Amino acid sequence: MTSSLFPEPAEPAEPAEPAEPAEPAEPAERVVPLRLQRFLARAGVASRRGSENLMTAGRVSVNGRVVTELGSKVDPRVDEVRVDGRVVRLADGPVTIMLHKPAGVITTMREQAGRSCVAELVPTDRYPGLYPLGRLDADTTGLLLFSTDGDLGNALLHPRHHVPKRYVAVVEGTVGQGALEQLRAGVMLDDGPAMPALAEVEPDPHRACRRYGFALPSATAPTAASRRAARERERTHPWSVVSLQISEGRYHQVKRMMEAVGHPVWALHRARFGELDLSGVERGMWRELTDAEVADLRRAAGLEDAPLEGASRVSSGSPRRASAKAGDSTGRKPDARAACAAARGARQAVAAETVTPLGAPLRGSVRVPGDKSIAHRAVLLAAMAVGTSLVRGLPDGLDVRSTIDAVRVLGARVDLRERPDGGFDAAVRGWGDKGPRRAARVDCGNSGTTARLLMGALAPFPVRCALVGDPSLSARPMRRVLDPLALMGASADPPSATHLPLAFCGTTDLRPLDVRLEVPSAQVKSALVLAALGAHGTSRLMQAVPTRDHTERLLPLFGAELACEGERVCLTGPQVLRACDVDVPGDVSSAAFLVAAALRAPGSRVRVEGVGLNPTRLGYLEALRRMGAPVRWWVAEGEGGEPVGAIEACAAREPLRGVRVRSDEVPALVDEACLLALAAAEASGVTVIEGAGELRVKESDRLRASCDLARALGARVSVSGDDLRIEGTGRIAGEAPCAQPPRRARAQGDHRVALAWAVLGLTGSRSLSVEGLACHAVSYPQFLTHIERLVS
Numbered sequence: 153m154t155s156s157l158f159p160e161p162a163e164p165a166e167p168a169e170p171a172e173p174a175e176p177a178e179p180a181e182r183v184v185p186l187r188l189q190r191f192l193a194r195a196g197v198a199s200r201r202g203s204e205n206l207m208t209a210g211r212v213s214v215n216g217r218v219v220t221e222l223g224s225k226v227d228p229r230v231d232e233v234r235v236d237g238r239v240v241r242l243a244d245g246p247v248t249i250m251l252h253k254p255a256g257v258i259t260t261m262r263e264q265a266g267r268s269c270v271a272e273l274v275p276t277d278r279y280p281g282l283y284p285l286g287r288l289d290a291d292t293t294g295l296l297l298f299s300t301d302g303d304l305g306n307a308l309l310h311p312r313h314h315v316p317k318r319y320v321a322v323v324e325g326t327v328g329q330g331a332l333e334q335l336r337a338g339v340m341l342d343d344g345p346a347m348p349a350l351a352e353v354e355p356d357p358h359r360a361c362r363r364y365g366f367a368l369p370s371a372t373a374p375t376a377a378s379r380r381a382a383r384e385r386e387r388t389h390p391w392s393v394v395s396l397q398i399s400e401g402r403y404h405q406v407k408r409m410m411e412a413v414g415h416p417v418w419a420l421h422r423a424r425f426g427e428l429d430l431s432g433v434e435r436g437m438w439r440e441l442t443d444a445e446v447a448d449l450r451r452a453a454g455l456e457d458a459p460l461e462g463a464s465r466v467s468s469g470s471p472r473r474a475s476a477k478a479g480d481s482t483g484r485k486p487d488a489r490a491a492c493a494a495a496r497g498a499r500q501a502v503a504a505e506t507v508t509p510l511g512a513p514l515r516g517s518v519r520v521p522g523d524k525s526i527a528h529r530a531v532l533l534a535a536m537a538v539g540t541s542l543v544r545g546l547p548d549g550l551d552v553r554s555t556i557d558a559v560r561v562l563g564a565r566v567d568l569r570e571r572p573d574g575g576f577d578a579a580v581r582g583w584g585d586k587g588p589r590r591a592a593r594v595d596c597g598n599s600g601t602t603a604r605l606l607m608g609a610l611a612p613f614p615v616r617c618a619l620v621g622d623p624s625l626s627a628r629p630m631r632r633v634l635d636p637l638a639l640m641g642a643s644a645d646p647p648s649a650t651h652l653p654l655a656f657c658g659t660t661d662l663r664p665l666d667v668r669l670e671v672p673s674a675q676v677k678s679a680l681v682l683a684a685l686g687a688h689g690t691s692r693l694m695q696a697v698p699t700r701d702h703t704e705r706l707l708p709l710f711g712a713e714l715a716c717e718g719e720r721v722c723l724t725g726p727q728v729l730r731a732c733d734v735d736v737p738g739d740v741s742s743a744a745f746l747v748a749a750a751l752r753a754p755g756s757r758v759r760v761e762g763v764g765l766n767p768t769r770l771g772y773l774e775a776l777r778r779m780g781a782p783v784r785w786w787v788a789e790g791e792g793g794e795p796v797g798a799i800e801a802c803a804a805r806e807p808l809r810g811v812r813v814r815s816d817e818v819p820a821l822v823d824e825a826c827l828l829a830l831a832a833a834e835a836s837g838v839t840v841i842e843g844a845g846e847l848r849v850k851e852s853d854r855l856r857a858s859c860d861l862a863r864a865l866g867a868r869v870s871v872s873g874d875d876l877r878i879e880g881t882g883r884i885a886g887e888a889p890c891a892q893p894p895r896r897a898r899a900q901g902d903h904r905v906a907l908a909w910a911v912l913g914l915t916g917s918r919s920l921s922v923e924g925l926a927c928h929a930v931s932y933p934q935f936l937t938h939i940e941r942l943v944s
């Protein structure tokens with residue numbers, strides 16, 4: 153077992169570790185160009201032949217150039233391939249699938265002696281690395297896992313790990329209590345005793361046969377004579393159906409166990425593997441496991457940090473979230489990543505979920521997950537620092553996971569420990585002044601902050617990294633960071649890249665920068681501050697408008713020196729960061745959704761505790777106050793250089809008043825604009841949000857989403873240039889339904905939009921089906937659980 157970076161709880165706090173001895177340099181990841189038609193087939197666009205047809209028809213372009221030549225190659229890490237204008241990418245990360253294996257198919261990935269093999273049934277074209285995790289005999293049916301994840305396979309198949317598997321067997325003879333007791337005690341096999349099994353006789357054997365679709369020997373025997381003999385035996389001998397749960401994976405184990413108790417197996421079916429069963433997967437069909445299912449498997453296989461994998465925390469079955477339908481025929485939990493990908497026309501089906509009205513006030517106090525912006529920065533700075541930092545209170549959302557995965561790929565070690573509140577503490581051992589140790593492919597997922605801040609952090613190192621993201625992130629502008637970083641000496645490949653995917657390479661000769669930042673973006677500012685730490689000389693960054701200042705507040709904790717005067721940040725590099733401990737306060741942007749729900753649900757009074765109250769993030773609360781909303785907040789302490797306190801919001805008893813928000817106030821509410829639109833839609837008078845153009849380049853076009861949300865409440869809405877104008881209905885928020893509340897809405901792959909629609913559905917007068925609601929796991933997976941808690 154590997155040791156943990158977490159200090160033992162009983163020990164006094166350790167001083168920061170000295171610098172790690174240099175790790176032997178790993179070879180840079182080799183770029184393996186693929187034939188374009190193979191790339192397209194692997195990405196699931198069409199078969200190899202079909203992909204060739206697409207190419208020759210001129211429908212495929214690479215980096216903007218139409219490619220018709222069949223021998224052409226692409227580097228999937230950096231080349232942008234489009235079919236009919238739509239970006240095509242290979243699946244991100246490992247893939248694990250379950251197959252409902254039929255009888256008569258052997259568990260090999262290559263046909264042998266003309267017999268059918270499982271490789272014909274699983275999508276090897278799309279995921280060429282798939283291999284079976286274990287095997288089922290040719291005549292055995294049921295659940296067989298395949299993965300491209302070598303670690304998962306090794307761990308699951310390792311004899312040390314006992315993942316329970318349930319089999320159902322048709323056996324000869326009438327199985328009595330004695331045989332069951334022997335199985336439960338652990339029968340002796342020729343290679344040693346089997347571990348005790350859970351064993352039961354199925355009370356209705358015919359029903360069990362129908363349910364598991366047993367193929368009896370009379371159906372599968374190879375010759376007419378053996379088929380006849382089998383039929384005769386099945387007719388003349390008594391038989392039973394037993395259910396057996398074992399945790400080992402020895403050769404022919406079930407068959408040998410049953411033989412040992414005097415009941416040879418006639419037919420065998422694997423019904424469960426760990427928590428997985430085959431519901432919804434027809435015989436001969438397969439489906440991909442959800443992130444949550446993979447996380448469970450990893451946990452069962454003893455792989456570290458399984459709890460934070462993927463979308464595992466999306467709760468389901470909440471009464472406020474009545475059903476999952478559309479696009480999810482298997483009945484599995486909606487996939488947050490697929491829901492995010494939906495933003496820009498990706499081909500995945502997206503589940504819609506119905507949010508039902510609360511019909512009751514929200515009352516009580518709640519803590520929201522850790523602040524996403526601060527968490528990204530704390531993890532990244534810890535990864536850049538010398539020694540081991542402890543970052544407490546990370547949120548359990550996909551975006552922060554992207555940053556954690558990114559720094560791991562680049563050589564930082566991150567150990568995660570789950571907290572009772574569902575968040576995480578991370579012990580991060582940084583790469584320090586030696587820099588990231590390898591070139592890598594970094595998947596930034598849905599997270600703009602990960603992509604942009606990472607470029608800044610990488611700028612002082614001559615390491616070439618391929619940066620990729622999901623379809624939503626791949627549509628967001630990157631020149632805003634690449635241009636100033638290029639002035640410092642870093643480069644992108646292709647140099648004209650405007651979006652991900654791209655390759656990024658820094659330099660040891662990084663020059664300082666003296667600029668005025670016209671784009672009102674904290675991500676741009678932060679990226680440049682991180683780069684300036686590694687530049688040779690003094691950088692001066694002047695912001696045109698104030699933006700969130702978490703980086704500036706955190707850096708001194710890591711021992712950095714910088715001067716902040718008004719909107720100017722100055723720092724002299726190179727500087728080396730030192731590990732430290734950081735507490736991440738609750739996320740005020742997540743709290744905003746609870747505030748919005750409380751304002752609209754009559755009789756509500758909600759308090760959010762332990763939340764960050766950095767003034768650069770309070771634009772929404774300030775605007776609500778100006779509108780006359782019953783909301784207040786107060787600072788109680790400071791954590792990680794940030795003011796922390798509580799927010800209290802009550803249901804509005806009279807209509808709010810329209811408000812004017814100036815463009816320099818927009819960054820302070822940029823992530824809550826959709827919620828301000830909701831409030832404005834029911835206010836009396838006009839609300840104008842000036843200079844809101846940045847909303848167009850978030851995970852979706854949030855300017856448009858804000859219009860849709862306000863219109864759903866009956867407001868008159870217009871956009872002029874970058875100014876949004878909302879003429880409210882003058883109702884008491886949430887009390888009188890608007891003329892025609894919508895029945896359906898789309899999250900557009902955007903977590904904040906998903907949450908805003910969820911607020912509307914919860915506090916509206918009729919159910920609302922939200923397509924892609926699952927993507928709210930990007931920032932606030934527990935939202936519906938928190939609402940449940942506040943209602944009861």
Ligand SMILES: O=C(O)C1=C[C@@H](OP(=O)(O)O)[C@@H](O)[C@H](O)C1
Pocket residue numbers: 524525526600601672673674675676678700822823846
């Ligand atoms: O720096 C940050 O952590 C963020 C800055 C904002 O983006 P921009 O910098 O693009 O405005 C914000 O919308 C985003 O959610 C997080």
Ligand SMILES: C=C(OP(=O)(O)O)C(=O)O
Pocket residue numbers: 524551598599600601602823850851904931
């Ligand atoms: C815009 C957001 O995040 P990012 O830019 O990091 O994707 C957000 O969380 O609303």
